[in-house]
Amino acid sequence: MEFVPGPAVHRVLCADCGTPIVPNSANLCVACLRNSVDITEGIPKQSSLTFCRNCERFSSPPNAWIIAQPESQELLALCLRRIKGLNKVRLTDAHFIWTEPHSRRLRVSLTIQKEVLTATILEQIFEIEYLVQNAQCPDCARLAAKNTWKAVVQVRQKVPHKRTFLFLEQLILKHGAQKDTISVKETRDGLDFFYSQRSHAIKMTEFLTSVVPVRSKSSEQLISKDTHSNTANYKFTYSVEIAPVCKDDLVCLPPKLARQLANISPLVLCTRVGNSLHLADPQTLAVSELAAPIYWRTPFDSLAGVTDLVEFTVLDVEPSGPTRGKWVLADAQVALAGAFRSHAEDADEDAMALDDDHELVAGQNQIFHTRTHLGAILQPGDTALGYWLSHANFNSDDFSALPADRIPDVVLVKKAYPNRRKKSKARTWTLRSMAKEAADEAQDGRGVVGRLGGRDQRKVDEDYELFLRELEEDPEMRGAVNLYKARGPQKINAGSGMAGGKTRRKVKLDPSAGQMETESADAQMAEIASSVDENAADENEADFPEVKLDELLEDFDELALGDEEEVEQEV
Known part of the structure; x- marks a missing residue:
């Protein structure tokens, strides 16, 4: 077999170091070309990021604050947006270089390409170091400081119960009208909603006008005034009064x-x-x-x-x-x-009721x-x-x-439905609450309503139970709010079935008086008879209102919280 040599490759010497290279327009090797031409020129090698330690968000100019996990795509995109001059080169690769989290430094490795001479593309790898600076975002600054709200909506209703505000809370949650609210405070006859901007308070007032019969009026208070620039700082108050007429009145x-x-x-x-x-x-x-x-x-x-x-x-x-x-x-x-x-x-019961x-x-x-x-x-x-x-x-x-x-x-x-109300049957559904805190877990879903100090807690419990019964008995009212599947049992308070009406009390035996031993047989017979009567009554009250499963929503927040608790228990 005859050997055929390949075409000869002509080489020239590098103009700087004399290394034989393939001829190019600059007649320079790659090392000498990098020494003479820097494609990273104009790109800063150091920069900074602003981080809020309270809400754990990064500043994204001009006015946005975003949540980004360490070494995530969102944080990498934020770092690349902070680099000036990157639009003049071609970015081929970017990734984080691990650093100690407590060092408050972020290091990013970039690979860029740029055409330096005719048909000559140079690629270079370099690093950029970011300094993470701590600062308060505007939202956290408003929460930390005092008297920083710009507008307040004062909602009042002159009635002796809180059922209207319990229903109003669920309407606000369903339509997301609470997202711009800084804080909510309960007062004697209603609620106060605080906002950082006047437009947010006007939006809440318009929402209340669309769901309940109200009348409103506004006022403003001058806080400060600059005579040189002719600017003034005001606080706005919107008073909203709900008609004192409720359902079934x-x-x-x-x-x-x-x-x-x-x-x-x-x-x-x-x-x-x-x-x-x-x-x-x-x-x-x-x-x-x-x-x-x-x-x-x-x-x-x-x-x-x-x-x-x-x-x-x-x-x-x-x-x-x-x-x-x-x-x-x-x-x-x-x-x-x-x-x-x-x-x-029921001689004793009737005598007590008549007295x-x-x-x-x-x-x-x-x-x-x-x-x-x-x-x-x-x-x-x-x-x-x-x-x-x-x-x-x-x-x-x-x-x-x-x-x-x-x-x-x-x-x-x-x-x-008095017979069914006497039984403490667990509810399969629950409600969400605004501004729910860890201390409110024992309040069966009550949020901003019912936390005012000095109020009769028994009256608060009665109002909340009556509100839950109205939701059960009125499908039209139930369709206006969001009901969620309950993870734990929601007990129904035993009662006479009268929605706030006159109830009859039963005389209980005192074990310390020795009556329990002498009348144990009679008590057992009475208990069996009452259970038989309740079972018979349940059959007669077949139309007792039940919340169907297809009306309930999944509470994804509680599910996620439950998964985290299970992981912690396993660890």
């Missing part, structure tokens, strides 16, 4: 306003509260919507609220009227709950005939909550002016 409209609302009966129930009040006459099923501006021109208060509800037993229901949506007009016969129980059944509530004695065995809008859900034997008007005394001129024949003895409001 009994109201008496002024005669002039009732005529304006399609001549509706003055004595009506408030069935729903949104940005307007929804009123319904349980005697005729006439409904009307009262807008917030109209209400504030002729304001009125509620005659009675949920704390005035009384339990009634339905004896007979006969639908005899029109149907409007979910309401069905019916004639009903009711009596006070427990009116026809035998004396031997506490003397006003119930006169009508204990009386049967009331009334018209109700609950004909679609009430059945004979059910328990309903209503207002007992024949034994009520209201301080209202409009109510006193009503003819006696137009005032019913009883106004039924909603169906009750």
Whole structure:
């Protein structure tokens, strides 16, 4: 086989060091070319990053602050954006060089390319060192300093309960209206929302106007003024008052306003509260919507609220009227709950109840005939909550002016489930809270509402339990908030089923008196009988409101927290 030599490669000597090289336009070797030409010229070898130790964020000019983990892609991108002159070369590689975290130094290795002569591309590797400087971001500075808020929204409602603010808190969380809030403070009649900018306070005021009937007014206070530049520093206050009419309240409209609302009966129930009040006459099923501006021109208060509800037993229901949506007009016969129980059944309990509530004695065995809008859900034997008007005394001129024949003895409001409420059944759902802290874990989800010092904690617990019951019993109200799957059991407080109504107390035996030993057999029999009665009642109350699983959302924050706790336990 004949050997064929390859073409000869002509080499020349380097003009500086004399090393044989392949000819190029500069006639220089790579080492001499790097010594004569520096492609990193104009690129700084040192720079700095600003880091906030409170929120652990890096400054990203011009005004942004981002969260970046050590040696992450986000931090590398931030470092590359800080380099000047990098747009004049071609970046081929960049990575971190490990440094001690406590040294407050970051080292980045860069590989760049640049064409230095005709058809001659030079590649070079170099390092840039970043000094991490500590500074406070504007958000942390506002939180650390005092009296730095620019605007405050003061939300008030003159009612003796907090259920409105509990519902309002859930609406704010669902729509994310709390993201610009610096802090929230509970006051006697409401909440205060603090903001760093006036526009954020205006946005919150507009949100409140869209979800509840309110009226608002604003004021400003001069803090400082510069006469040279003609600039001034103000603090703005927005006062928002919510109408003192809540769901299921009994109201008496002024005669002039009732005529304006399609001549509706003055004595009506408030069935729903949104940005307007929804009123319904349980005697005729006439409904009307009262807008917030109209209400504030002729304001009125509620005659009675949920704390005035009384339990009634339905004896007979006969639908005899029109149907409007979910309401069905019916004639009903009711009596006070427990009116026809035998004396031997619960003598001690009845005696205690009659001693506490003397006003119930006169009508204990009386049967009331009334018209109700609950004909679609009430059945004979059910328990309903209503207002007992024949034994009520209201301080209202409009109510006193009503003819006696137009005032019913009883106004039924909603169906009750006393037997199921007596059982401490665990709830499978829970609610989120604003500004929830570690100290609030024992409050069953309550956040900014219910933490005011000096308030009766028992009253706070009752308001929260009534709010949870309203969510269970009203699917329309439940659809306006976000419900989450509960990781732990959420116990239902045992009660009589009356939403704030009059309850009956039971006389308990004192073990120290020796009665437990002598009456242990009777107590066991009574317990078995009560359990049988409750099981029978559960079958009769098959329409007890249950929150379905498809209505619940996954609480990803709690799931992540639970995973971290499991990892810590394993370690």
